[in-house]
Amino acid sequence: MLDMEEFLVLRDLFNQGLSISEIARKTCHSRVTVRKYIHSQIPPTPEKRSKRPGKLDDYKEYIDQRLQEYPLTAARIYREIQEQGFEGKYTIVKDYVREVRPKVGVPAVYRFETKPGVQAQVDWAECGYIDIDGSHRKLYCFTMVLGYSRMRYAEFTLRIDVHTLIECHLHAFHYFGGYPQEILYDNMKQIVLKRAPKSSDSDWNSKFADFFTHYGFVPRLCRPYRPQTKGKIENTVGFVKRDFFMGGKFSSFSDLNSQLQGWLSRVNSTVHGTTYEIPRDRFEEESLHLQHIDQALPYHNVREETRKVSRDAYVSYLGNRYSVPYRFAGRTCVLQISDTSFSVVVDSEKVCTHEILPGRGRVSRKKDHFEGLLSEILKQNSTQGARASCVLKFDDPDVEHRSLAVYDSFVEGEKR
Template identity: 30%
Template sequence: MYHYRQALVRMRQGESDRQIQATGLMGRRSLGILRRQAQAHGWLDPARALPSDQDLACVLQRQKAAHPRQRSSLEPHRQLIEQWTSEGVDGTTIHAALKRRHGYTGSYSSVRRFLQSLAQTTPRVTSVLEFAVGEAAQVDFGKGPEIIDVQTGEVFKTWVFVMVLAWSRHQYAELVRDQSIETWLGCHRRAFEHFNGVASKIIIDNPKCAITKACYHDPQVQRAYADYAEGYRFLISPCPVADPQKKGRVESGVKYVKNNFMPLRQFRDLADANRQLMDWVMQEAGNRIHGTTRTPPLQRFVETEQAMLKPLPNRAPECARWATAKLHGDCHLQVDQCRYSAPWRLVGESLDVRLSETTVRIYHHHELKAIHPRLTHAGQRHTIDEHLPPHHVAYKMRDPQWCLKQAEATGPYCHRFIHRLFENRVLDRLRAAQGVVGLGKRYGAARLEAACQRALHFDNIQYRAVRVILEKSLDQQADPQQCFDQMSDAYTGRARFGRDTRKLFTKH
């Protein structure tokens, strides 16, 4: 209204539209419209007072209403477009859907202009979230720099983990190589130790390492993260889906790290990058004048918020995650490409596995069934003998040394027989040795000793030979050497052409 009133004053002073335009008040076209309205209402008469702003606005609005703008070709679809816009659908997607479903022939520029007009008529209203001292911390991941390890030459991508205290804006930042559950929990622990305290509430997005099912009303939290929250005594507060504005302070914190720390820096490796990042957090970032609080974040933290945080627990919660795995027929389950044994009676069952930094615990219906050391290399296996079936354990325990020890207790011939079995360098004779030793339970040690003696005499070093001797009771007959000598004497007396070998080469 100020410009219109100034233009009317100049018109009443006799200036032309060209002269008024040169002052920059408004263009020739608008001045022509205003002059016609002024002449019609008598505003150019110097003897009359200028109209009030309200009267002037009413006349000009009626003028605009009498000449409405051209109706948009998208007006018939206004309600549908408003619905799609409220759901966050992109403009190009709206244009493609209108063409596909409703035969729209207009250009994307028409859709863009229509969306701009909707945004002007229905502005988005927001409110600033306020937090008490020590009430909340906000957490998020952002894309980090690509690092080249100068020692190994490895090139790898990184992520930046940022936790910002909502009141003081003091932050903790760390570069990591992944967004796994172990990394997520480890970063939380190091952040709490950096602050020397825990905020009452942790506001997060919906990453898979923390939330298994994102939902507005009933989100499902990772079991490991829930255990961590219980140990550190903080509440998990996930943001609604696709609504990161609820944690705008850490969103700004991630951008601040990416725009102010990462550019124009060189890193030797991941450890060197984190050292530089922590120095930057405690010096430049912590001592800057914050744009909202107008106070250095580190100063607000040290002077006020640090004392209001919850104290750290005497013993930090174990950094562990949960997994579910099926117990296979070999009495082992596989987690992270490593295999761990569990009781053989649970074969085919799905078991809960809790993996910490040093141990692996296996549960069945919340009952602990096995504890293993954490394996670090893919393909490794850890077996507890008690988890195997009895006959598997028996076979595994009856090694060659066990067989020799049992045979020695039976007798010298049995020990010698077993020793001869293991002298075979081509065939594995462990089962044969186990079978020979096992015959002692059925026939007794004395008969087994005699059977081994007979088999050794005839140099028949086989399990079957000992078994047949015992089955046919040949071990209870006379000494095999004595029987052989008697048979030799009887044969010599009845031979038709037999001669005494002592006289064979004697001269007569």
Template identity: 30%
Template sequence: MAGRRADVLEIRELIRRLQLDETDRQIARDLQVSRKTVRKYRRWAQQHDVLTAPLPDAATLQAQLKTTLPVSPPPTIPSKVTPFRDQVVTLRQRGVECRAIYDILREQHAFAGSYGSVYRFVRHLEPRTPEAYVRVETGPAEEAQVDFGYAGLLRDPDTETLRKAWVFVMTLSFSRHSYVEFVFDQEVDTWLRCHRRAFEWFGGVVRRVVLDNLKAAIVHAALYDPVVQRAYRECAEHYGFLISPCRPRTPEHKGKVEQGGVHYVKRNFLAGRAFRDVRDANERVWVWCMETAGRRIHGTTKEVPLARFDTIERELLLPLPATPYALATWKQAKLHPDCHVVFDHAFYSAPHRLIGQRLWVRAADTSVRMFHQHELVATHPRATRRGERLTNPDHLPPAKVAGLLATPASCVQRAGEIGPATSEVVGRLLGERPLDRLRTVLGILKLAHKFGPRRLEAACARAVQYDDLTYGTLKRILDRGLDQNAVSVTARPLTAATTLPLFARPVTDFFPSTGGGSCN
């Protein structure tokens, strides 16, 4: 966050932690920001009474920050050593120390920078030496550690085929009691369902979840800027736990899971066992968690995990919410020129003014909502089949709506409003192949916008007289003003004998006047 305005969702998470009385050090560590940044937002929240008020939504918070906390552009100061990078790399490969490199640059290039700048540049080029780690034991109900591990091939009972499977393990850091589940993917909805079932298994919620940088839980695995997916943050807010991402490439930060969870499951449950399918594997692993893994003497605590959980940890867990978390996934999608985004193989409309913009799509089990800059812009029911197109006419450009919603019945109705000659032209065109002639009829009716209904009616009367009902003929009549000449033959009413093939039924029998949209 340093040197730039943080994403409003990150700031909202920071404020939520402030409201929960997290220390600046804890927040800085978990969100990968400096304590200076935390202090800045703490002062801002105190000045504007944000800490004592309900947590604002993203749109409200963004508007408030825009007016009360202006952003200053970050300074950009390139290193003075950068022009000599290749030479510095070569010297370091020869084992030359930083002090000697500094002297060489001064002698050969009249380098004006400090020794500290050379030292920092070399530190940036080279990885740090290995660090020593100290085991930190957490209190009861304070923390759970989570990971996925590859579990081999298991049979899918729905398709009767072997599929790659993964094992989800949530281990309570204090008692070492675990929840284990086998799944077929690492998607966000699977990840969230596993969390929900794990909390229901334990009968409560821990205050913090430490996880590895999985695609489903962490969007970017950058050390200083991990962005937790919006769906996972929603889940965390619903259950009341905090997310602590493990630093990239540092699995020792969560060894209770990787060594005592996933590895233990692989070595002691999967090894030497065969399963009918994934359902059988899950039923048996849940029994194993209670009767074997939960009753062993743990190598670190020297206690029985299930006994430690039952006697100390269970009653200290946060209570489960009154309602389970309604699973929802988030995805960014671009609004295409047809005013629709593509999500999960279906199409959903959004306002045409946002064409080309990237929208946030929130999909629940029965609904899909779209947001632009944290503002709700569209809501649809969830599609039930692949390729389904859900369109709100209000999202389309007004000039395009009429043609999209037109039906033969609505065109017949509109023609009748213009006059009998227009009604006969439309009726005869739609009499044989209604859907094939619909575009032609729409073009004819659209002439009323340019020339007016009265002139179109006169042009249709002339076209009927000469039995030439094409769009081109009507357009030429109107362009040349021939519709204003007198017509000696009165337009005939539409009859089955003169306008329809033998034994054919009128078009209005197939397209009742009550259905369809507008042809205007």
């Protein structure tokens, strides 16, 4: 097909009086083509080519639906459609997600970078609810990110008390093999009870103060209502939700955390969007500057709760019953609870230890807790029986003792 310029050239030559054969020789077009266009009153219009089906076309409806349900990342979408058979490149998916995702403007901030081993950032976020052991419970996500390498750690929890917070820190320290000089936090009550203008002068939670004093790192508090102060962890929390949690399928709470560990291995081995380097590669340098976890004494993180031992020698914890030596029935005790077990303490004496049972309505009974109880009950019953079989004795009535002369005097009086 001729373009507009060629069409006008043919018409101009024809208007100059040239024959069709002469125009064909000058323009190298066939006489049929020349004859067609010099007699046409309508300029040529390019025919629209039929659009070839793209590799992403079959997946666009699925992508649109997923983005309407959750603000997922392009990387997450790419993994999902790969499982459905998509064979295209990631850039196609990224460009399409950028095109269809709603545009949201954000205020500019100044990015603060830290040196290796200097700082980590921590956050705890709510992630909705979970049905577990027949109850509807809140779900939380603990996250920690190292400031220099962007190496991430995360785990889901069912509690947000200070003991769980410390336990999550210990898990993160072992995951990294160490801990930095300082850690940046929100103003959460598990960390600080009353914030001072200078964070080091704040009134710290006593249990958490014992923890950071033990390991020697410095807690820092971000400015209130300034989430960008710890933007690295804020981005990590959102990334965990969008790239892992939202729309995921999990069979149990343990499966949720198990899949999360696999996700961490993948994202820590993928190029980071800010540094354009792989976190695990940068971590090789940062790990040399961390305080090694093995250099500090182990920290015993124990949560305590008060219970009363029942008359049948059991205590209750999380809907399950656990036996206690029978001699402590009716006594008040303290449960010292760790991650997977707890100890029962009565008057500073540790009387027994139990592994925490999953589920509800279950019983953990140890036979040695009841040894001697039956014989003691039988002994008590026999003693009570002996007391009940005693012979009842009656006291003799008081009788006045008189001499026979008194009675003789009564007889003589009657004869008269």
